[in-house]
Amino acid sequence: MSISLEEVRHVARLARLDLGEAEMMSLQSELNALIGHFEDIQHLDVSAIDPASHAVTMHNVWSEDLPGECLTRAEALQNAPVSKAGLFVVPTILEG
């Protein structure tokens, strides 16, 4: 299995990455090298192993429903490139 240039372009678009043609070519070969490692793993016999959905063996780490501290609004907004009226200012999006 290998990654086509078209797939690199598609994933880049989904991730909002603005890549040049040369960057995409180099990413394609890097990704293909990476995928190659998984192909090695696929040759292993895993028929006796249960599929794992997670790297750790823990489960059910939960918190009780008790409200705690929040950031102040000034703290929340301090890293925002632009803020106005207590809101994070963002690019306008089409809707309705």
Add this chain to the structure above:
Amino acid sequence: MQAPMANYVASIGMEVHAELATRSKMFCRCPVAFGGEPNTRVCPVCLGLPGSLPVPNREAIEMVIRTALALNCKIAMHSVFHRKNYFYPDLPKGYQVSQYGETNPLGYHGWLELANGKRIGIRRVHLEEDTGKLMHLPNGGAGVDYNRAGVPLMEIVTDFPPDITNEEEAKDYLVELRQILVWLGVCDGKMEEGSLRCEPNISIRPEGTEMLGTKSELKNLNSFRSVQLGVQFEIRRQAATLDSGGTLLQETRGWNESNESSYAMRIKETENDYRYFPDPDLIPMVFDDPYIEGLRSAMPELPLAKSQRYQRDFGLSTKDAERLLQDRETAEFFEEAVAMKGDPKGICNLMISEFAKQLNEAGLSPRQSNISPAHLVQLANLLASDTINSKVGKEVFAEAFKSGAMPDAIVDERGLRQIDDHGPIVESVKAVLATNAEVVERYRGGQTGVAGFLVGQVMKMGQGRFNPQLVQQLVREELERT
């Protein structure tokens, strides 16, 4: 819009989002509330700041499982959270935590039974997080308030292909689903505040054909009525398009409340490629039978089961039962009264008439008022035994509601017991007839309808305490005498 020419069959899928009534958010401990100053209930976790670690809210997980059980779902004994990746400014992390897959959602493959007995299949009940709110700034541009970001959100999706075939069923489904959610205490059910949101998808196909037509999805429906009208409008709009030889687009349409029509929304289509994968920050949920059975056994009896029991055991009508089942407190109040050996029908009558009226005027719930189930039992007994008539009953109830005094005590103290002795009634009848000689003449001249007036006058003299049947009988006897 006109009714369609050709015969079509509609298929309506329902996607409902319910904000869970937890005190804190899904993966952080920021409080959950409606309104308030923007960006005052946020923290590094719900803002998606690097290095923060989400921890799921146990209460939210159990609320979803309880809902799934109420909707007759299977429970995923092993369930994980996924990341649904897309870019939108109201989503601080660049992904929404959700649950993907057919049998991974906490609940799957269940059904909800409508009052008419029809079962609506439920495909899944899963847990996710709400997004922030995008707002327009006064001088152009947009800003985001993340107070709502990370609020636990439950998504309930009906089966595919859909079982719902018209706007009436779509509304009934939503009404019953909302009742269950409020009953379980998992959602406040306020559509107008957006804590319950419904997005139906609608398609039609010519009668007798199998393949489902092109569907449209409706947004901005914030009442039961708008859901019903919106679905009806879409069915008719699609039929008119097909009748005139047009083709339908798969699209998202908004509902315009003021002119009761739908419009195509200009939504910048986020590519339908969410790259779901298990969230590595969130470890799996694993349940066993004792845990699930523990939650199941703590569930209250649901409205539909109660309604059937009230009709079967207490002889109530469907309508009366439904009025008692408006909310859990009212139903439990009624059941407590019945358990005190009260007459179910009499108690029901008091609850849905006088009690409901007074509570409504005072803006109180049953438990907040001066009336206890014992008050209702006493008053129902006084009425059933004809110790007082219904007019006096209202008076006694009003007094009990005001002061909290017991009905028996009020009746004794005020001497309100019904008078069944002929003596005083006959005396009053004679007096009324004597002072209304002209009316008596008209009666005897054939205008028998005036008897009602005379009965009223006698009742007035008795200050409402005379036995009404006896008064009627004695007035008539006296009029017929000469």
